[in-house]
Every structure is written in C-alpha cells, then in structure tokens.
Amino acid sequence: MAPLTSEQVQIIKATVPVLAQHGETITTKFYADMLDAHPELKNVFNNTHQATGHQPRALAGSLYAYASNIDDLGKLSPAVELICHKHASLYIRPEHYAVVGEYLLKTMKTVLGDAATDDILGAWEAAYWQLANIMIDKEDGLYKEADGWTDWRDFKIVRKEKEAEEITSFYLQPVDSNLKLPVYKPGQYISVNVFVNELDGGVWQARQYSLSDAPGKDCFRISVKREPGVEVGEPRHMTHPGYLSNIMHEKKNVGDIVGVSHPWGDFYFDIEKEDQEAPIVLISAGVGLTCLNSILNTTLEQSSERPVTWIQGARDSKTRAFKREIDDLAAKKSNLRTVYFSSSPAQGEMRGQDYDIKGRINLDSVDKEVLFTGNDRTLYFTCGPQQFMLDVEAKLKTYGVPAERVKMELFGTGGVPRV
Missing domain, CATH: 2.40.30.10 (Translation factors)
Incomplete structure (x- = not known):
C-alpha cells in the first residue's frame, strides 16, 4: 500500500480518544470473530490469554500506543523488537497479517458504526499495513538469521x-x-x-x-x-x-x-560486546531465575573475572531452584556473590544456611558494595513478575542507576512500561 498521507496521520491521531474508550471492545470482538472464521489460528494464539482477556487488552494497548506515536514510530522500536522475536518463535507469516488486518478493520466498522467513515477506515488500513510491513520485514530478517530453521x-x-x-x-x-x-x-x-x-x-x-x-x-x-x-x-x-x-x-x-523453535528473544547478555570488566547483578523472583541462570553460567564458564552478584527470591527452600548448583559455583568462583531472600521460610530453615534475608526482595537490605551501585558501568538484569521488575527498576533509579543499564525480561503479551 501507499504510505500514510499527512491527512491520514491526522485522522489516526484524532482517533486516539476513540481507542481509549472502545479499544478493548474492538479487540475482544476482533479475536472472537477471527478465530470463529479461522479456527486454524487457534493453533497460533495463546488460549489462556484469550480466556483471561489478556490478549485483547494487550492489542488494545498496542493500537493506542501506535496511534499516539504515529508520527514518531521510533518510540515503539523496543516494543516492535520484543513482539517480532516472539512472532518468530511462533512462525508468524505474512499471510497471518492479512487475516488480522481484514478482521481488525471489519470489527472497527462494526463496533464504531457510522462513526467509522470511509476516511477513518482508509487511514487505519494504511496505518495497519505500515506497521505490519515493518514487522514482516523484521521477522523475515530474523528467519534468515536462523540458518534454515524456519519451522517447528x-x-x-x-x-x-x-x-x-x-x-x-x-x-x-x-x-x-x-x-x-x-x-x-x-x-x-x-x-x-x-x-x-x-x-x-x-x-x-x-x-x-x-x-x-x-x-x-x-x-x-x-x-x-x-x-x-x-x-x-x-x-x-x-x-x-x-x-x-x-x-x-x-x-x-x-x-x-x-x-x-529456534532460540529468540531481545533480552540477553552479549558477553563479547559488553565491557569485559563491568559488574553484572542478576535479580530474580520465582521462576524468573531461569534466563538469569543462563547468563550466570555463561559468564562463569568463560572464566571471566567479572564481578557477579546473584540475588534470588523464593518462598522457601522447597521452591528455590538451582541453589546447590549456584552455591557450588560460588565456592569455586571468588567473583560470584549470592544473596538469597525467603518470603516465608519453612520451619527448621536456618538463616545463613538456607537463606540470607527473610522477606521479599528489598534492595535496601542488600549491601551497596554487593549491588555495585557506585560503579557506573554495572549492568542489572531482572526477571520475575511484572510489578516486581518495575519495583526493582524504580529502586535502582533511586540509587542513581539509569534505565538503560537495567534490563527486564517479559514473556507475556505486551511490554513492560518504563519507569
């Protein structure tokens, strides 16, 4: 399609209040109608996110963000990167975008009725394909990087x-x-x-x-x-x-x-490209430790002397994974420090043996030397529930750590808003 005209850009911006009011209604009906007409797509979309309404809410938020930033799409680059990696892991194809576009426009017309004029629908069709083509091109590039691994x-x-x-x-x-x-x-x-x-x-x-x-x-x-x-x-x-x-x-x-699928994801530690001496601090809650464990093992396996701090939160010893493995590493590697939080230690668990600090993760309870907050090269990686990650970022901000040195992992539909 032809690029958006200046008039269409203004139309899209004018529909921002409409999306704020009706966005979730549009996206909920969109998914229902599309999956009813194309049941084969149930093999692609997350059924749980449909049942909870999480997917429609996330799409409504994405449409709102897109319309709000239609004349400065650079602000959406991090979100596009995250979504395209997830799409690549699900083998989303250009033909999927055609189906989504068709039913999204149909649903807009149905929900908005007479308010959905030909000019508005035309502007949204052009806007949809502008974004879709950006994502199709990005995903095509990712597939080419996969060295022929382009399906399950x-x-x-x-x-x-x-x-x-x-x-x-x-x-x-x-x-x-x-x-x-x-x-x-x-x-x-x-x-x-x-x-x-x-x-x-x-x-x-x-x-x-x-x-x-x-x-x-x-x-x-x-x-x-x-x-x-x-x-x-x-x-x-x-x-x-x-x-x-x-x-x-x-x-x-x-x-x-x-x-x-082939491995994907825009959350990672590129050891070869990063400062070889900069400390890293890995902060996880619950199962959020899994991706950070990969970073930890990779760093230590490469015989790096980089200072590393491992901060892990769990309910108790029964729910804490990899502690023995990590303690063994800490015994061998003097550059690795560990801090274990237990929110509800079981009877008989001992501080200093099974955990270090009682309660949920609170960075104020951690020695600042262990957090390396005085080093302006320190990188922080955090993974866990969304609010936990935002709280960690907010706390680090109070210590003077800028957002660009805090990396957060998110699997769910949508993105993590920055503090």
Missing part, C-alpha cells in the same frame, strides 16, 4: 529433573541428528509446541520458556514452573491448571517428542 523441529526429552517443588527441568535434543544447535545468547528463549487434547477438540499450543543453561551444550535445557491456573475476570470462566506447564510436568517424560 521435533525434539526428544532426554532427561527430566525436578529442581524445586514447582520447577522441573527438561533436557531437549533434536530428533534430527544432523541439526546443529545454534549458539544462542544467554537469556534467550525457545517456544515449545504441544498438542492439547482438552482444548476445542484438540489444538496445538506454544509457550515460551527461557533456556536455563549456558549455550554450547548438546541439548537445550528449559526449566518449567507448574502454573496452578489462570486468573479470569468473569465467573462464567472456569479456572483451570496452566495447560502446557501441567502437561509438561504430568504427561511429558523421557522419550516423548515436542515441537521446538
């Missing part, structure tokens, strides 16, 4: 190991012995694709899981938390266990086959 590959579970009460590691090897595993960047993830019989008579569902060990091994390791269920906003929805996490824990065993 069969991987066999060769080892299954319980790491904590709620976390189990799966070691995955390609069924095709000729497939050489790429050297991914520590912090990146893969998508795992599994057939779920319990959904709509059976559909494929994919989820993103961080690679939890250093690259260069003969298999991928992911460490999956069993999710108890989804939160739903309406009582007519039944709360159910997290589909894939429970299938992985309960039904997938050594010898079973799952679909696996």
Whole structure:
C-alpha cells in the first residue's frame, strides 16, 4: 500500500480518544470473530490469554500506543523488537497479517458504526499495513538469521529433573541428528509446541520458556514452573491448571517428542560486546531465575573475572531452584556473590544456611558494595513478575542507576512500561 498521507496521520491521531474508550471492545470482538472464521489460528494464539482477556487488552494497548506515536514510530522500536522475536518463535507469516488486518478493520466498522467513515477506515488500513510491513520485514530478517530453521523441529526429552517443588527441568535434543544447535545468547528463549487434547477438540499450543543453561551444550535445557491456573475476570470462566506447564510436568517424560523453535528473544547478555570488566547483578523472583541462570553460567564458564552478584527470591527452600548448583559455583568462583531472600521460610530453615534475608526482595537490605551501585558501568538484569521488575527498576533509579543499564525480561503479551 501507499504510505500514510499527512491527512491520514491526522485522522489516526484524532482517533486516539476513540481507542481509549472502545479499544478493548474492538479487540475482544476482533479475536472472537477471527478465530470463529479461522479456527486454524487457534493453533497460533495463546488460549489462556484469550480466556483471561489478556490478549485483547494487550492489542488494545498496542493500537493506542501506535496511534499516539504515529508520527514518531521510533518510540515503539523496543516494543516492535520484543513482539517480532516472539512472532518468530511462533512462525508468524505474512499471510497471518492479512487475516488480522481484514478482521481488525471489519470489527472497527462494526463496533464504531457510522462513526467509522470511509476516511477513518482508509487511514487505519494504511496505518495497519505500515506497521505490519515493518514487522514482516523484521521477522523475515530474523528467519534468515536462523540458518534454515524456519519451522517447528521435533525434539526428544532426554532427561527430566525436578529442581524445586514447582520447577522441573527438561533436557531437549533434536530428533534430527544432523541439526546443529545454534549458539544462542544467554537469556534467550525457545517456544515449545504441544498438542492439547482438552482444548476445542484438540489444538496445538506454544509457550515460551527461557533456556536455563549456558549455550554450547548438546541439548537445550528449559526449566518449567507448574502454573496452578489462570486468573479470569468473569465467573462464567472456569479456572483451570496452566495447560502446557501441567502437561509438561504430568504427561511429558523421557522419550516423548515436542515441537521446538529456534532460540529468540531481545533480552540477553552479549558477553563479547559488553565491557569485559563491568559488574553484572542478576535479580530474580520465582521462576524468573531461569534466563538469569543462563547468563550466570555463561559468564562463569568463560572464566571471566567479572564481578557477579546473584540475588534470588523464593518462598522457601522447597521452591528455590538451582541453589546447590549456584552455591557450588560460588565456592569455586571468588567473583560470584549470592544473596538469597525467603518470603516465608519453612520451619527448621536456618538463616545463613538456607537463606540470607527473610522477606521479599528489598534492595535496601542488600549491601551497596554487593549491588555495585557506585560503579557506573554495572549492568542489572531482572526477571520475575511484572510489578516486581518495575519495583526493582524504580529502586535502582533511586540509587542513581539509569534505565538503560537495567534490563527486564517479559514473556507475556505486551511490554513492560518504563519507569
């Protein structure tokens, strides 16, 4: 399509209040209508995010952000990067964008009625394809980087190991012995694709899981938390266990086959490009430790003398993964310091042995020398629940740490707003 005209840009900006008022109504109906007409797309979209309304809310927020920044799209570059990596892990194709565009415009017309004039719909069609083409081009570039790995590959579970009460590691090897595993960047993830019989008579569902060990091994390791269920906003929805996490824990065993994507993700530590002497501080809560564990192992395996601090929060020892592994590393590596928080230590657990500080992670309780806040080269990586990451960033900001030195991981639909 032709690029947006100046008149169309003004029309898009004028519809910002409309999106603020009707955006979620539009996107909720859009997904329902599109998936009803194209049930094959249920194999692409996250069913849980549909049930909770998270996906429609995220799309509504994205449309609002796009319209608000239509004349300065550079502000959206971080969000586009994040989304394109996730799309690449799901093998989104140009034809998917055509279907989405068709039903998005149809739904706008239905919901807005007479207010959706031909000029407004024409402007939004041009705006949609402007963004879609940016993303299609970006994703095409990512696929070209994958060295021919442009669809799901069969991987066999060769080892299954319980790491904590709620976390189990799966070691995955390609069924095709000729497939050489790429050297991914520590912090990146893969998508795992599994057939779920319990959904709509059976559909494929994919989820993103961080690679939890250093690259260069003969298999991928992911460490999956069993999710108890989804939160739903309406009582007519039944709360159910997290589909894939429970299938992985309960039904997938050594010898079973799952679909696996090429590693992707814009959250990573590029050890070769970063300052070789700059300290790094890894701050995680719950299962957020998985991607940071990959960064930790990679850094230490390369015999780096870089100062590293590992700060990990968990309820208690039963729910804390990898502690023995990390303590063994700390015993061997003088440049690694550890700080363990336990929000609810179990009876008999001892401070100084099972944990260091009681309570949720509070950086005010951590020695500033361990946080390296006095070093203006220190990099901070944090992963966990969204509010936890925002709180960490906000606290670091009070110590004088700028946002560009704080990196946050997010898997869910949408992005993390900056402080």
